[in-house]
Amino acid sequence: MNIVKRLTVEYYQKVFPEAATALEDWYDQFKRSNFKTPQELKAVYDNSSIVGNRRVVFNIHGNKYRLVVKVRYEFSIPYIIWFGTHKQYDEIDVETVSFDNKLIDK
Numbered sequence: 001m002n003i004v005k006r007l008t009v010e011y012y013q014k015v016f017p018e019a020a021t022a023l024e025d026w027y028d029q030f031k032r033s034n035f036k037t038p039q040e041l042k043a044v045y046d047n048s049s050i051v052g053n054r055r056v057v058f059n060i061h062g063n064k065y066r067l068v069v070k071v072r073y074e075f076s077i078p079y080i081i082w083f084g085t086h087k088q089y090d091e092i093d094v095e096t097v098s099f100d101n102k103l104i105d106k
Helices: 007-015 015-032 038-044
Strands: 048-049 054-059 065-072 077-085
Touching: 007 015, 007 054, 007 077, 015 054, 015 065, 038 065
Parallel strands: none
Antiparallel strands: 048 054, 054 065, 065 077
């Protein structure tokens, strides 16, 4: 899968250095994948959560962090929407949270 904006991963690695290696591991594995359906994704990432609005939540770094990705299966394109601590995740609506382009464009 072609993960849109590698810069997004790099940004979150800088903001959350403790999770940098785990996020890089996720990135490396995910970009080599080619999921056509949520079921295929779930078969590989069994601890992920398929939620509404084409989104998937991944547990990163021993479930200390959450990664929200929107997946367009028909085009094999995932978009990283949000990354943060488990506590921060509890404060968002995973189906409506938006990616803030201003974070990366700085």
